[in-house]
Amino acid sequence: MLGRIVKSSIQNNGGLNRIFTSSLSTNTSISVICNKRSFLNIVPDPSVGLNEDQKQIQQMALDFANDKLLPNAPKWDQEQFFPREVMKEAAQLGFGGIYVKEDVGGSALSRFDAALIFEALSSADVSTTAFISIHNMCAGLIDTYGNEEQRQKYLPDLVTMEKVASYCLTEPGSGSDAASLSTKAVRDGDHFVLNGSKAFISGGGDSEVYLVMVRTGGPGPKGISCLLVEKDTPGLSFGKKEEKLGWNSQPTRALIFEDCRVPCANLIGKEGQGFSIAMNALNGGRINIGACSLGGAQASLVAARDHVKVRKQFGQSISNFQAIQFKLADLATQLYASRLMIRSAAQMLDEKDPQAHVYIAMAKLFACDQAFKICDESLQLHGGYGYLKDYPVERYLRDTRVHRILEGSDAVMRLLTSREMLKDL
Amino acid sequence: MKIFVPVKRVIDYAAKIRVRPDKSGVDTNGVRMSTNPFDEIAIEEAVRLKEKGIAKEVVAITMGPKASEEVLRSSLAIGADQGVIVNTDKPLNPLSVAKLLQKLAETEKPNLIIMGKQAIDDDCNQTAQMLAGLLKWPQATFASKIEISESKDSVKVTREIDGGLETLSMKLPAIISCDLRLNEPRYAKLANIMKAKKVQLTTKTPEDLGVQLNENLKIVSVEEPAKRSGGSKVTTVDDIVASLKKHSLI
Numbered sequence: 001m002l003g004r005i006v007k008s009s010i011q012n013n014g015g016l017n018r019i020f021t022s023s024l025s026t027n028t029s030i031s032v033i034c035n036k037r038s039f040l041n042i043v044p045d046p047s048v049g050l051n052e053d054q055k056q057i058q059q060m061a062l063d064f065a066n067d068k069l070l071p072n073a074p075k076w077d078q079e080q081f082f083p084r085e086v087m088k089e090a091a092q093l094g095f096g097g098i099y100v101k102e103d104v105g106g107s108a109l110s111r112f113d114a115a116l117i118f119e120a121l122s123s124a125d126v127s128t129t130a131f132i133s134i135h136n137m138c139a140g141l142i143d144t145y146g147n148e149e150q151r152q153k154y155l156p157d158l159v160t161m162e163k164v165a166s167y168c169l170t171e172p173g174s175g176s177d178a179a180s181l182s183t184k185a186v187r188d189g190d191h192f193v194l195n196g197s198k199a200f201i202s203g204g205g206d207s208e209v210y211l212v213m214v215r216t217g218g219p220g221p222k223g224i225s226c227l228l229v230e231k232d233t234p235g236l237s238f239g240k241k242e243e244k245l246g247w248n249s250q251p252t253r254a255l256i257f258e259d260c261r262v263p264c265a266n267l268i269g270k271e272g273q274g275f276s277i278a279m280n281a282l283n284g285g286r287i288n289i290g291a292c293s294l295g296g297a298q299a300s301l302v303a304a305r306d307h308v309k310v311r312k313q314f315g316q317s318i319s320n321f322q323a324i325q326f327k328l329a330d331l332a333t334q335l336y337a338s339r340l341m342i343r344s345a346a347q348m349l350d351e352k353d354p355q356a357h358v359y360i361a362m363a364k365l366f367a368c369d370q371a372f373k374i375c376d377e378s379l380q381l382h383g384g385y386g387y388l389k390d391y392p393v394e395r396y397l398r399d400t401r402v403h404r405i406l407e408g409s410d411a412v413m414r415l416l417t418s419r420e421m422l423k424d425l
Numbered sequence: 426m427k428i429f430v431p432v433k434r435v436i437d438y439a440a441k442i443r444v445r446p447d448k449s450g451v452d453t454n455g456v457r458m459s460t461n462p463f464d465e466i467a468i469e470e471a472v473r474l475k476e477k478g479i480a481k482e483v484v485a486i487t488m489g490p491k492a493s494e495e496v497l498r499s500s501l502a503i504g505a506d507q508g509v510i511v512n513t514d515k516p517l518n519p520l521s522v523a524k525l526l527q528k529l530a531e532t533e534k535p536n537l538i539i540m541g542k543q544a545i546d547d548d549c550n551q552t553a554q555m556l557a558g559l560l561k562w563p564q565a566t567f568a569s570k571i572e573i574s575e576s577k578d579s580v581k582v583t584r585e586i587d588g589g590l591e592t593l594s595m596k597l598p599a600i601i602s603c604d605l606r607l608n609e610p611r612y613a614k615l616a617n618i619m620k621a622k623k624v625q626l627t628t629k630t631p632e633d634l635g636v637q638l639n640e641n642l643k644i645v646s647v648e649e650p651a652k653r654s655g656g657s658k659v660t661t662v663d664d665i666v667a668s669l670k671k672h673s674l675i
């Protein structure tokens with residue numbers, strides 16, 4: 001590791017001293033060493049409570065994040081660059097199919113392990129990690145619900161991220177009420193003919209594989225099926241690349257289907273099973289997005305802690321003020337609670353607990369809301385500097401904001417939770 | 426060709442170091458530990474030689490308490506074939522380690538031993554040299570490039586010395602200690618991390634190897650380096666030059 005760090009510092013900065021001198025600055029180019037030191041040596045320490053195997057996985061993901069994502073994340077954000085090559089490198093380590101079975105090249109790890117990985121990666125770059133998490137959700141969906149032929153045909157290229165996948169549920173007229181979707185698929189011989197559109201699709205226009213929820217039957221969830229559509233299928237086109245507040249290292253586009261013919265062989269699961277497939281995939285997705293929020297919040301908190309220690313006002317370090325000390329303690333506590341909820345929900349999913357979806361909803365609601373607040377308060381602790389792009393906090397703030405909206409907004413998480421609570425009355 | 430790579434579990438290079446209040450050593454309680462970075466480079470080099478078809482087998486060896494098995498697992502995840510731990514809770518100094526390695530080498534007969542030039546905890550930089558002395562094998566320290574001959578009976582090693590680079594040629598078996606610039610270690614893949622968990626490790630003790638641990642080196646006191654005192658501000662270039670001269674830096 002050190003070798004790699006010393007080398008890259010020689011290449012990038014023209015001197016070993018960089019490692020040592022940069023520890024004095026608090027701007028975006030904080031050295032890898034200091035970053036690693038901070039991520040694990042701050043309360044709450046993300047490795048607390050993990051066993052040796054889990055720590056090793058976390059460490060590996062963190063090393064990769066610090067070497068490959070952190071130095072580039074600000075640039076990717078500003079230039080709206082989708083880092084396909086670096087994602088392939090991540091996939092070589094097993095991040096392209098974390099919970100996909102081994103026969104097609106997956107890593108066959110648990111959801112808990114996946115959450116650790118997404119948390120570690122997002123501490124460097126929330127946006128890119130969130131896309132990797134969506135891709136993993138799609139690969140996991142095909143692995144679970146696809147037939148053998150579909151698995152063998154698509155998964156080997158997906159786990160290496162030679163191809164990437166998008167999840168397509170939302171439509172212009174159907175967001176939180178996803179079961180009301182109206183993209184129609186009508187059977188014609190051995191094809192489905194698709195008409196309609198999907199909105200806000202992460203990876204849209206760039207991904208090679210699209211998992212599209214379509215209406216093949218009557219209204220309501222039972223009339224929905226899941227179809228795999230390849231990028232170059234005639235009749236599929238894309239909207240313009242959306243301009244966004246955050247998540248800039250990945251494209252978001254609409255999908256437009258005009259008499260788009262998709263082979264019936266691309267039906268994932270059974271006809272009418274699509275909504276259930278989509279919701280089950282989202283259960284894992286929500287843990288992943290929650291984990292991405294944790295990483296962003298941790299990185300922001302570290303930056304805030306480092307800043308208040310060096311920033312002097314009223315003749316002293318501002319970390320001497322109790323208001324600041326208590327703020328830090330509150331943020332750490334919120335982060336710790338969020339992390340425990342996400343990890344516990346992941347464990348429930350691993351154990352196939354029938355109640356998992358409710359606990360996942362609570363964990364996603366709490367973690368994504370709290371993590372955003374932590375980024376916001378960390379920015380506040382930076383004063384005006386936090387508002388500048390020279391400092392990393394504003395990027396984490398922008399990137400974690402959307403986690404409160406997508407893969408089920410806060411309202412939907414409350415719906416799922418309260419529905420379960422009121423069930424027996 | 427069989428390659429031995431000794432690996433040491435040390436305090437992680439990024440961890441904050443605290444000296445124990447009684448000055449008996451560095452506090453390792455709750456401190457993150459990892460593989461000595463120089464040893465990671467040694468493992469990487471050995472695995473590359475295997476991947477090139479030059480070496481057949483890479484054996485990672487560690488010494489110390491049971492927790493040291495972690496660094497064997499990490500080495501296996503990078504690509505070592507076997508892991509051996511010489512288990513002891515006693516403190517180990519370079520001579521003891523060299524003697525233990527000597528015994529292992531005498532029975533297992535590796536063709537090459539690649540090791541880190543030093544461990545980042547005590548920075549001794551002695552084990553490779555002592556081991557070469559005990560085994561009476563040739564040694565090349567601070568390697569930045571390793572080339573095995575076609576016939577696999579000799580090795581050319583480029584080493585980093587004060588004046589620049591020096592190239593040595595040695596007959597095998599030999600000992601090489603490596604420097605930072607030899608290679609850039611890879612990340613272990615998730616799949617390999619999981620596979621490494623399943624590999625059966627070999628456990629031995631110093632008694633098994635018939636080695637009496639050398640206890641004639643005692644740590645008297647470990648202390649923090651002196652705190653850096655603040656520098657002074659200079660206003661002109663002449664001041665800088667004068668100041669640098671004063672501290673005989675130019």
Ligand SMILES: Cc1cc2nc3c(=O)[nH]c(=O)nc-3n(C[C@H](O)[C@H](O)[C@H](O)COP(=O)(O)OP(=O)(O)OC[C@H]3O[C@@H](n4cnc5c(N)ncnc54)[C@H](O)[C@@H]3O)c2cc1C
Pocket residue numbers: 134166167168169170174175176177199200201202203244247252402405406407408409410411412415
């Ligand atoms: C950057 C980005 C990427 C995305 N990527 C994808 C993707 O890859 N695939 C995909 O399918 N979708 C994606 N989405 C879409 C996302 O999942 C939806 O935006 C989200 O589900 C909310 O739907 P909506 O935007 O239609 O909001 P609406 O459903 O219109 O909600 C508007 C507001 O009303 C609230 N609300 C809704 N219903 C209720 C209720 N019953 N009670 C109280 N409050 C309610 C919501 O919480 C929200 O605050 C993405 C969105 C964004 C912004």
